[in-house]
Amino acid sequence: MHSTMSPYIAVNRGNSPPTEPADNHPVQIYTYSRHTGVVTTQPGAVVVNEAEDPPDYLGLAACSVCLCWMIGLLAVSYSFESKKYAMSGNYARASESGKSARITAVAAILIGLVITVTMVAWEFMKHSNCSPNC
Structure with missing residues (x-):
């Protein structure tokens, strides 16, 4: 049958x-x-x-290393973790790691920009108050 x-x-x-x-x-x-x-x-x-595959934000994480390397390396680590989970088929964990990479990378970029702008402003203010012999 x-x-x-x-x-x-x-x-x-x-x-x-x-x-x-x-x-x-x-x-x-x-x-x-x-x-x-x-x-x-x-x-x-x-x-x-x-x-x-869920996004791993590796490009954003790599850019964040240029502005704040300590936090940027953490973002790159989350990005690689996301890629590893996606390759193994665990899409939920890959998505979570990708979101962590994005948040960490954005934080690194913002902190790096604040530090850079503060240092440039400090140098500008230091040289603008100087006498001609400085």
């Missing part, structure tokens, strides 16, 4: 609605580290649904 019911369960991990096979062929799910593929048996079609 042959059943037309699929022995496999279709799983949708992306943002699109689940794909149902048009001709009731069994559906097989292949999950890799970053991608989920839905493959129907012959003569059906092959549908690949790629899950998008």
